[in-house]
Amino acid sequence: MSILSGNKVVIIDYQMGNLRSVYKSFKKNNCEATISNDPYIIKNANKIVLPGVGSFKDGMKNLINLGLVEVLNQEVIQNKKPFLGICLGMQLIACKGYENGESPGLSWVNADIVKFDFEKNYRNLKIPHVGWNSVEHVNHNNLFKNINNKSDFYFVHSYHFKTNEDVVTSITNHGINFVSSIQKDNIYAFQFHPEKSQDFGLEIIKNFIQC
Amino acid sequence: MLKHRVIPCVLLKDWQLVKSIGFKSFRTIGHPTSTARIYNARNVDELIVLDIDASLNNKAINVEIITDIANECFMPLTIGGGIKTIDDIYKVLNAGADKISLNSQPLENFGFLKEASSLFGSQCIVCSIDVKKTGGQYKVFNKKKGVLDIHPLTLAQEYQKHGAGEILLTSVEAEGSCNGYDIELMKFFKNKLHIPIILNGGMGCPNDAVTAIENGADAVAAAYIFHFSRWTPKDIKLALAENNIPIRLGA
Numbered sequence: 001m002s003i004l005s006g007n008k009v010v011i012i013d014y015q016m017g018n019l020r021s022v023y024k025s026f027k028k029n030n031c032e033a034t035i036s037n038d039p040y041i042i043k044n045a046n047k048i049v050l051p052g053v054g055s056f057k058d059g060m061k062n063l064i065n066l067g068l069v070e071v072l073n074q075e076v077i078q079n080k081k082p083f084l085g086i087c088l089g090m091q092l093i094a095c096k097g098y099e100n101g102e103s104p105g106l107s108w109v110n111a112d113i114v115k116f117d118f119e120k121n122y123r124n125l126k127i128p129h130v131g132w133n134s135v136e137h138v139n140h141n142n143l144f145k146n147i148n149n150k151s152d153f154y155f156v157h158s159y160h161f162k163t164n165e166d167v168v169t170s171i172t173n174h175g176i177n178f179v180s181s182i183q184k185d186n187i188y189a190f191q192f193h194p195e196k197s198q199d200f201g202l203e204i205i206k207n208f209i210q211c
Numbered sequence: 212m213l214k215h216r217v218i219p220c221v222l223l224k225d226w227q228l229v230k231s232i233g234f235k236s237f238r239t240i241g242h243p244t245s246t247a248r249i250y251n252a253r254n255v256d257e258l259i260v261l262d263i264d265a266s267l268n269n270k271a272i273n274v275e276i277i278t279d280i281a282n283e284c285f286m287p288l289t290i291g292g293g294i295k296t297i298d299d300i301y302k303v304l305n306a307g308a309d310k311i312s313l314n315s316q317p318l319e320n321f322g323f324l325k326e327a328s329s330l331f332g333s334q335c336i337v338c339s340i341d342v343k344k345t346g347g348q349y350k351v352f353n354k355k356k357g358v359l360d361i362h363p364l365t366l367a368q369e370y371q372k373h374g375a376g377e378i379l380l381t382s383v384e385a386e387g388s389c390n391g392y393d394i395e396l397m398k399f400f401k402n403k404l405h406i407p408i409i410l411n412g413g414m415g416c417p418n419d420a421v422t423a424i425e426n427g428a429d430a431v432a433a434a435y436i437f438h439f440s441r442w443t444p445k446d447i448k449l450a451l452a453e454n455n456i457p458i459r460l461g462a
Binding site: 017018019020021024025028053054055100124125126127128129130131132133134152154155156157158173174193195196197198199201202 | 212213214215216251254256281282285286287304305306307309329330331332333334335376377402404405406407429430459461
């Protein structure tokens with residue numbers, strides 16, 4: 001099916017978890033994605049997915065050690081291939097992360113990844129922010145087609161995306177309003193897990209396949 | 212606003228789905244894959260699958276069955292039972308689980324918990340604590356070691372310090388009883404941890420979930436009620452909504 005529709009989706013394997021879940025969500029949408037960290041396969045794909053759970057520092061370290069930073073820059077920034085970042089995959093496109101010490105990211109968006117900090121006012125709020133929370137649309141995102149505003153999606157993270165660029169497409173509240181998705185040209189990124197968010201999540205994956 | 216979760220919990224024994232009462236008298240109630248499929252179709256918030264005698268019998272992780280279950284789940288899946296090594300965690304997560312639940316291993320070795328959470332992130336490490344009331348006191352219970360002279364909150368605080376992402380708190384007496392959660396136990400935990408607490412064991416009607424959450428549970432888990440009563444996870448959530456507790460009803 002994916003070959004018929006001309007879709008060659010690559011899911012980047014950089015040893016940062018839940019690749020299978022992401023793979024399954026494409027398969028459920030009749031798209032046979034390839035899981036790989038081979039630069040040649042990434043070059044030949046026409047859509048790129050960066051999933052991932054785990055820490056910013058380790059994620060970036062693995063991308064560097066696998067020699068993937070250059071090919072990602074080339075295919076996403078220069079060749080403008082549709083890119084989907086999920087959770088850690090969203091965070092890594094920022095300039096800087098502060099998990100386990102400061103470290104640089106891919107720097108595709110002028111953003112920092114900072115820890116939830118609400119010690120004083122919301123002592124009873126939990127970190128990690130884990131569970132279903134509503135995603136409020138604040139700007140157009142091509143991948144929100146057929147998604148009701150304020151639908152619930154599954155989150156699991158302790159750090160969040162902070163940007164002053166005009167790329168924010170939704171916000172979510174956990175003590176503060178934080179950025180839950182962005183779109184910057186061909187770059188789509190979600191803090192929540194579409195692959196774990198049942199029907200609405202699968203719809204986002206479908207929209208990415210079709211974009 | 213973050214929603215309170217209602218989580219069906221399924222127990223495996225020899226790769227059959229079973230239901231126990233007070234951690235005993237197991238009954239086979241079906242096949243795990245088809246059960247996972249049904250819960251997925253019912254659009255549940257999350258699913259917990261525990262292989263209850265894996266640790267006791269020193270069994271190896273069954274990657275095939277975890278893969279089969281995970282293939283049915285488009286919601287978060289937690290797998291527990293018999294996870295002893297970092298390699299076990301790799302295997303379970305690679306098979307498609309989103310989180311792993313640890314019970315015996317961190318009890319023996321906090322260092323293991325610390326290593327696991329720094330490698331995989333604390334978001335995927337659920338620490339399960341079983342509790343028995345002995346002489347009027349709540350104590351940690353372990354299948355291998357029996358009742359330990361540790362208060363469950365003390366252990367939970369240690370787990371939090373060493374990188375646990377969530378606590379799955381189960382009262383052995385309440386488990387399978389349908390007499391309601393152990394609310395007195397829950398009260399010890401209210402506002403004491405910064406990581407979420409999933410209260411497990413004893414839900415017999417939707418109002419039990421309301422009481423649990425009002426007393427500080429972030430999420431409620433249950434097995435018996437969903438297998439053997441007319442109540443579905445959705446019924447529970449509707450009751451929570453009626454009591455102005457934020458929940459997700461889904462598409």
